[in-house]
Amino acid sequence: MPAEHLKRRSNYRHFSCSQSCDKMIELPSPLFCFIGSDLPTPPDLSISANPISPSRSIPSTVQSAGMFVLPLKTNTPVRMMAMASQKLYGRRVPPSFAFFLAFAFAFVPSSALLSRQAHYGLAQRVNADGPYIGLVMADADEEAALVATGLFTPRTDLPPLEFSGRRFNVGDIFGVNVIYVKSGERRMNAGVTVQILLDVFDVCGIVHYGTAGSANDSLTVGDVSIPKFFAFTGSWKWTKATHAYGSQTAELEFGAFNVPMKGNNLLGKVEFQSEDFFSDGHEMEEVFWLELHSAWYKAAEQLQDLVLERCINETCLSEHPKVIAGLKSSTADIFVDNAAYRDFLFQTFEVSTVDEESAAIVMTAMSGNTPVIVFRGVSDLAGGAAAAAGSAANHLSASLSDLAYVNSVNASIEFIRKVGSSSMRTVSSR
Structure with missing residues (x-):
């Protein structure tokens, strides 16, 4: 104008x-x-x-x-x-x-608004048969592992519901009400998806499964970790090389990794930062570690005797993988494929697995006091095998990496069967 x-x-x-x-x-x-x-x-x-x-x-x-x-x-x-x-x-x-x-x-109303209102109307129909366990995975391969089991039975009277581009699939596993959704990779996608799931549907808890890299030499490909502690290790304060103040959590000095000898480095160092954690009934607090205390975690500990698959694609491990509870998990928007950084995470934080979503899912659920549990199958060694193992170990790891999908989803399904059958109302016949 x-x-x-x-x-x-x-x-x-x-x-x-x-x-x-x-x-x-x-x-x-x-x-x-x-x-x-x-x-x-x-x-x-x-x-x-x-x-x-x-x-x-x-x-x-x-x-x-x-x-x-x-x-x-x-x-x-x-x-x-x-x-x-x-x-x-x-x-x-x-x-x-x-x-x-x-x-x-x-x-x-616009056509988009009418469509959204229709989906909310369907969500009310879904919630009438609730509560549900929310089952969350990050990518298509993890979703395919669930579908391949044939144990998720979708409802025939309702289509999948879409909110903000996410597709929420309503059905049951062993007669237990389940809504599963693929979140997409990394922290933002995971947190947003879980928040939508909790806001729209009658969900009594979140089960998350997926793959992870191992930062702990005692974990190998095919093992499943049930972490008790979660940290965001991708939140940094990047300082100058001459910065003298110490971090309250930990520091990564790039000069300590110079080759052939340690010394100063123009990249300086990064200080690991805490996160602002909001939860119902509490003031905001700064946390580095999120710790699970719920009855769900105690129930998951009982799965450590679960027998996992050891063969896939005609390749087998020498012994069955194991389920281990109580370890520490690291989450960051970083795919770790570096042996030096892998070792740093383990030595500094005693981290056993690294992934890109778990801590975001746990924090979102814990903010509303919703029970949450995580199953992460080891798909790689977050930087390859030790130098002594050579390329043969790396090749073996790659050929068996799909075991991480299979074993993590199987552990999740077994958890849903045990927890759901005893504490939730099962689906009615339709």
Whole structure:
């Protein structure tokens, strides 16, 4: 809109907004703001870009101007309504009629909104048969391992429900209500997915399974870890090489890994940072380790005698892999394939497994006091075998890595069978 239009309309209250795909029309007091997109610009009206979205509160600048906002979806085809004191494309609109049309258009839902409402309606039907165990995996291979067991039976009367691009599959395992979802890899995807699962569905607990790298020489490919402690080890404060202050958690000095000899390094060092942890009924606290205390963890400890698969793709281990509970797990948005860093994590934090999602899932569940348990199958050695083992050990690790998918999902299913059958209402016949 040319500047002269703004100057000519002295009875307008105008404020500047940053650029956005949304547009806002300003009318004389009392002012009405309609949010939409691809809207025609009336020649006599001031239009400016507006960052207001339906999910955000009205800025104080808007409130002080005597405005209120009718939040319309940005893809809703809305025509601007003008007050009687203004002309809209050469025609005057009676104030009462403009007021009526304004509210009529304000409550016309978009197709996206209707779709979302339909899915929420289906979720209510699902919740009527709850509660459910939420089963979360990160990637397609981990999902395929579940499907391959044939033990998840989807409901035939409901399609998978989609929220924010995630597909939530409703069914049962051994008669126990289960909703499983693929979160996507790394912390953000995992945390967001679990929060949606907890917000939308009647979920009594979260079971997470997947693969992990081993930072502990006592764990080998095919073993399954049930961690009791979880830490984010990818949250760093990167300092100068001359930084002298010590970290409250731990430090990684790059100079200590110089070859052929240790010394200073321009990369300096990183200090590992704690996380802000919010939970129901408690003040925010800074934590480095998240520790499981729930009855679910005690139940999972009883699976240490579970017999796991030792053969896959016609290749077999010399002995059966084992289930080990009580270890420490490291989560970061980093795929660890470096022997030196692997050893550093184990020696500094006594970390046994490294992955990209577990701590985010645990923190999200614990924030709402929801029981959570994690099963991580060892798929690799997070940097390869020791130098003495050579390439043969690395080749063996690669050929047997799929055991991590199979054994972690089998441990998860056995946990669901034992916990679900004794503490949850099972699905009714349909």
